[in-house]
Amino acid sequence: MNRTCKISTLALALMLGMGLTGCSVGPDYHKPDVITTPAFKEAKGWSQARPQDDLSKGPWWALYQDSELDKLLRQVVISNQNVAQYEANYRQAQALVQQAQASLFPSLSGNAGVTRKGTAQSxxxxxxAGLATSSWELDLWGKIRRGLEQYQASAQASEAELANITLSAQSSLAQYYFQLRVLDARIALYEQSIQAYERYVTVMGNRYRAGTESRAGLAQAQTLLESTRASRLDLQLQRAQLEHAIAVLTGQPPARFSLPAQPQLVLHIPTPPVTLPSQLLERRPDIAYAERNVAAANAAIGVAQAAYYPDLTLSASAGFESSVLQDLISLPSRTWSLGPSLSGTLLDFGATGAQVxxxxxxxxxxxxxxxxxxxEAFAEVEDYLVAVDxxxxxxxxxxxxxxxxxxxARVTLNQYKAxxxxxLDVATTQNTSLSQQQSVLSLQASLQVASVNLIVALGGNWQGLTTH
Known part of the structure; x- marks a missing residue:
């Protein structure tokens, strides 16, 4: 084969590899339509949502104005092991994209060696020494590109999954933190009541021994004291369990983590504006994850349909071969090969169609x-809007x-002293008062948790966005 023929063969191969890769089998991706409503039932001013998870979420927990919570939540990204696992999965997905991109191009390998052989006479x-390409599949029908699209969409889904698991861990930590702080206040309230009840039991014991108080009255005071102590112990158990859960979420062993008690309850409940922009819901990473899975599945159809068409592969090599080392790198010692190969399925009894x-x-x-x-995202926002309200x-x-x-309770205590x-009447009103104060604190915890759930359901902080 002369030089002109060699060049023509190479040019033809390049044209096949570059000029015939414009088409791609399978459907092009279009984001599916979703059923939406122009406004929420529990809030006014919403517009139709469009998944858009790349908007900046910001540190949503800053809305609560709690420096201790801020430090804890920042540790989730650094030390939480579930987050670390999904971050590693995301890096793996990115590497798969890079691998798929590399398959669009031929790989080149080099070789050098010496072989000693002989007979009885010599x-x-x-x-x-030379260079060679592996069998390079030319992407005639877009199968490789569709595969690349699939890997890219899967990597984006993995990124959204990482964001979702991070947001979930941060949400759980914030809820546990607020529940723990309310428990601090409830425990402090019980301790104040216990101190007061202990004084009452002492006074009534003295009166009983003096004959001015009945045994029933003393027993009632002791019952109230011991039941309050038991309730305090139960809350202390709950607090310890919440502290352990927070430790795990921040990637620390519970034995090395503690949160000092904060008896004085200071809670800041962020209030959403009257109107909420739809962009907030677009930030939800679970929506982005689901949509990117749709894109990956769409690309997979093209990969499956490409099996209907033949594959064209190209292999080439060039080098030198000589029995004399000094003459190895010389024109007479050169060798080369170039060859395309076309292969395809002729009969598979419907296997390809089934895969499609x-x-x-x-x-x-x-x-x-x-x-x-x-x-479900719309339903969650509805639920938490009405819950907060x-x-x-x-x-x-x-x-x-x-x-x-x-x-x-104050009035009956004064009546008793008079x-x-x-x-018995005093014990009843005091017990009622303690129960009512504890109910206030429990509702504050529920409200704080509901506000966290609302922010998470909205996908992030609503500050910095214009309302519609």
Whole structure:
């Protein structure tokens, strides 16, 4: 073969590799439509949502204005082991994309060696050196590109999954933290009550021994004291368990982690604006994850359909071969080879068609999952909007009831000191007052948790966005 023929063969191969790769089998991706409503039932001013998880979420927990919470939540990204696992999965998905991109190009390998062979009459050495490409599949039908699209969408889904697991861990930590702080306040309230009840038991014991108090009155005071002590112990157990859970979420062993008690409860409940922009819901990473899975499933259809068409591969090598080492790198010692290969399935009894149907069914399933995720996201926002609103109203009512109960307890205690009533009435009103104050604190915990759930359901902080 002369030089002109060699160049023509190489040019033809390059044209096949570059000029015939413009088409891609399978459907091009279009984001599926989802069922939405122009506004939420529990809030006004919402517009239709479009998944857009790349908007900046910001440190949503800053809304609570708690420096201790801020430090804990920042540790989730650094030390939480579930987050570390999904971060590693994301890096693995990125590496798969890089591997798929590399398959669009031929790989080149080099070789050098010496072979000694001989017969009874003579012994010879053969020296070789050269370059070679592996069998390079030319992407005529876009199968490799569709595969690359699939890997890219899967990597983006993995990134969204990482964001989702991080947000979930941060949400759990924030809820545990607020529940723990409310428990601090509830434990402090029980301790104050226990101190007061201990004084009452001492006074009534003295009166009983002096004959001015009945045995029933003393027993009632002791019952109230011991039941309050038991309730405090139960709350202390709950606090310890929450502290352990927070330690794990920050990637620390519980034995090395502690949160000092904070008896004085200071809670800041962020209030959403009257109107909420739809971009907030677009930030949800679970929606982005579901949508990227749809894109990956769509690309998989093209990969499956490419099996209907033949594969064209190209292999080439060039080098030198000589029995004399000094003459190895010389024009007479050169060698080369270049050869395309076309292969395809002639008969598979419907196997390829079945694989295409599987890919199409998987796509339909991913679309349904995506739409369901969007519907559930809207439902979660509705739930937490009404929960925050209702709990705020309930808390206001409960605070009024608590103030009334404290006043009743004060009045009955003064009546008892004046000898107008028995201690049984005092014990009843004091127990009611303590119960009402504990209910206020429990509602504050529920409201704080509901506010965290609302922010997470919205996908992030609503500050910095214009309302519609």
């Amino acid at each position: 012994t010879d050495n053969t020296y070789t 149907k599987q890919a199409e069914a998987a796509y339909d399933a991913s679309v349904a999952s995506y739409r369901q995720t969007v519907l 209702t709990l705020q109203q309930q808390l206001a009512v409960q605070q009024r009831a608590s103030e009334a109960a404290k006043e009743s 000898g107008m009533i028995d201690y």
